[in-house]
Amino acid sequence: MTTDRRDAERETPERRSPERKNLGDPENYFEELGGRECLERVHTIFYDKLFAHPWLGKFFEGKKRWLLEEQQTEFLMGVFGGPRIYGGRGPLEAHKHMFVTEEIFAIRHEILKESLDQAKVPEHLQERWLKADNSMRRAVVKETTDQCRGRYNNEAILVIPKP
Structure with a gap:
């Protein structure tokens, strides 16, 4: 059996992504939340709100909502x-x-909090989810468009002006 060296490197504490840190026992957390079913419930509500938002909704024009929900759910399952x-x-x-500006991230974070409330996630579990969400702030928030890069050569930078 061969092992991909990248997989081994990913598992070291030094290589863990920030969203994996300080969540306590993540395995028990996932179970305590109610597993995938809870994540799917929250993400259905969350993306309802994001797609309907007059500013943030513009980021999702032309996107397959079901795919975004599935990706978000599967990403957070691991986290x-x-x-x-x-x-x-x-x-x-x-x-x-x-x-993504600080203001956009803050609005999105508040929408997540509303979604957790609406999905009836207990407060102590919401705190951990929101902490994990905040840990990703540094990865997505930018001060200027100069900090943006296309994911591939001809991809345009997505800038959505505040309405």
């Missing part, structure tokens, strides 16, 4: 101690072409 089946880009790579 929260569930099965690690997500094979897509991490937050930095997935958002490097998007000009």
